Amino acid sequence: MQYLKPASFEEAVAMAGEAHGDVRFLAGGTDLLVRMRMGRVPDVLIDLKHIPGARDIVCEGGGWRIGVAVPGAELTEHAGLRADWPGVVEAIGLIGSTQVQGRATPVGNLMNASPAADSVPALIAAGAEVEVLGPKGARRVAVGDIPTGPGQTSLAQGEVISALYLPPRGAHGGDAYQRFIPRTEMDIAVVGCAVSLSRDGDVITEARVALGAMAPTALMVEEAAAALEGTTLGGEALAALGEAASAAGEPIDDKRGTAKFRRHVAGVLARRVALVAYERAGGAK
Amino acid sequence: MSMVHVSARVNGDAVEFLCDSRETLLDVLRDRLALTGAKEGCGTGDCGACSVIFNGRLVASCLVLGAEAEGAEIETVEGMADGEKLHPLQQKIIEHAALQCGICTPGILIAARALLAKNPDPNEKEIRYWLAGNLCRCTGYDKIIRAIQDAAAEMREEA
Ligand code: FES
Ligand code: FES
Numbered sequence: 001m002q003y004l005k006p007a008s009f010e011e012a013v014a015m016a017g018e019a020h021g022d023v024r025f026l027a028g029g030t031d032l033l034v035r036m037r038m039g040r041v042p043d044v045l046i047d048l049k050h051i052p053g054a055r056d057i058v059c060e061g062g063g064w065r066i067g068v069a070v071p072g073a074e075l076t077e078h079a080g081l082r083a084d085w086p087g088v089v090e091a092i093g094l095i096g097s098t099q100v101q102g103r104a105t106p107v108g109n110l111m112n113a114s115p116a117a118d119s120v121p122a123l124i125a126a127g128a129e130v131e132v133l134g135p136k137g138a139r140r141v142a143v144g145d146i147p148t149g150p151g152q153t154s155l156a157q158g159e160v161i162s163a164l165y166l167p168p169r170g171a172h173g174g175d176a177y178q179r180f181i182p183r184t185e186m187d188i189a190v191v192g193c194a195v196s197l198s199r200d201g202d203v204i205t206e207a208r209v210a211l212g213a214m215a216p217t218a219l220m221v222e223e224a225a226a227a228l229e230g231t232t233l234g235g236e237a238l239a240a241l242g243e244a245a246s247a248a249g250e251p252i253d254d255k256r257g258t259a260k261f262r263r264h265v266a267g268v269l270a271r272r273v274a275l276v277a278y279e280r281a282g283g284a285k
Numbered sequence: 286m287s288m289v290h291v292s293a294r295v296n297g298d299a300v301e302f303l304c305d306s307r308e309t310l311l312d313v314l315r316d317r318l319a320l321t322g323a324k325e326g327c328g329t330g331d332c333g334a335c336s337v338i339f340n341g342r343l344v345a346s347c348l349v350l351g352a353e354a355e356g357a358e359i360e361t362v363e364g365m366a367d368g369e370k371l372h373p374l375q376q377k378i379i380e381h382a383a384l385q386c387g388i389c390t391p392g393i394l395i396a397a398r399a400l401l402a403k404n405p406d407p408n409e410k411e412i413r414y415w416l417a418g419n420l421c422r423c424t425g426y427d428k429i430i431r432a433i434q435d436a437a438a439e440m441r442e443e444a
Contacts, residue, residue: 002287003306003352026353033309033348034329041307047353073342097418098396099333102342103349185417186331 009162016158019044028103031112062168072101087175091122113147116189120218121210122177125194134159147217173198174280190257193269195277202232214249221248245270289352296364304351311335313351322362322391333419336392343399362391373436381432385423
């Protein structure tokens with residue numbers, strides 16, 4: 001295996017273009033090194049951590065640009081990010097152990113493309129985007145358009161994500177993420193749910209709801225968002241939200257839970273998470 | 286075979302090594318630098334026996350490549366004692382009999398040290414969450430928690 005350290009993303013793309021065989025980009029490595037341990041060693045490994053900006057969190061136009069090599073531990077300690085996007089930060093903080101948090105990155109979580117990835121529903125609900133760089137130049141892509149199936153992404157051979165962007169939070173907004181696991185730590189979501197919303201007084205003006213582990217990729221659920229918009233999150237709105245979340249996706253039976261259980265939990269989580277996001281949008285910490 | 290030349294600092298000492306590009310930092314520490322404190326329990330980031338501090342962050346050294354250590358500051362359990370004088374965490378782990386086979390202990394020690402650097406007075410819940418990635422098959426954890434709290438109290442007094 002060849003180990004390469006490009007000094008820019010353009011160089012990383014060029015290296016990937018010239019390389020032969022299986023080429024992988026390395027950020028935190030917490031999934032990649034496990035794959036390597038299982039014998040799937042790439043021919044070329046391109047380490048992105050030394051590219052200027054890759055380790056930075058920058059406030060930009062009211063939103064945030066997060067470098068691809070910023071680990072969870074740094075994100076969860078960042079006061080500005082926690083104030084703007086507490087749901088995104090709590091989702092990232094749920095990934096793995098303290099040791100994993102010391103290395104793992106949200107873009108890595110996205111590119112690993114597990115349907116149960118914790119940060120992905122939160123990033124989708126937040127309206128996050130990534131910059132994708134390839135031989136033909138750069139493009140901005142919504143986070144929800146990156147995973148296409150378990151372990152599959154929409155990136156072409158030789159393309160790399162160069163940064164993650166969170167939009168400006170705006171006034172009176174709040175987001176939240178929760179997942180169900182049978183233990184209290186260190187497990188993979190049976191279902192995960194993220195809600196991001198904005199309020200005008202008590203009324204929800206805008207909402208986005210995303211679910212994890214309910215389909216081959218994390219899902220944005222329009223019907224669930226519609227159940228929230230224009231309401232003050234009363235009993236009827238919550239019931240409609242829960243029904244829409246339960247009806248979403250195409251959950252499967254597996255060792256972590258049955259499809260029926262997943263549908264039930266999606267509804268319960270959506271209601272709980274919406275309440276937290278609503279309180280945060282109203283100024284609660 | 287592609288070999289990588291790496292310079293880093295381990296417990297304050299400059300080290301240089303050549304490693305295979307596929308080798309983990311854990312393999313480098315154990316097999317090339319003869320620092321066998323960090324243990325391999327799983328090799329896949331699940332057990333924490335290989336915990337070290339890497340550029341100020343607690344990490345699983347089985348999930349870091351040796352090649353990634355260029356220029357890094359690494360702290361391992363070998364750097365905890367001051368000569369013959371044990372670190373308070375080491376002393377309290379012994380006093381509380383918070384180990385049996387000892388395989389998990391170096392990882393627990395280094396993880397606990399990272400926690401106390403961040404939070405000198407953690408409660409039981411904070412310790413348990415922080416150490417969720419440090420598995421112990423022997424002790425049942427209670428003694429480990431009490432030893433860490435006892436050491437933390439002593440370190441607060443000394444500070
Ligand atoms: S050996 Fe590294 S976490 Fe188990
Ligand atoms: S003392 Fe044996 S694993 Fe912890």
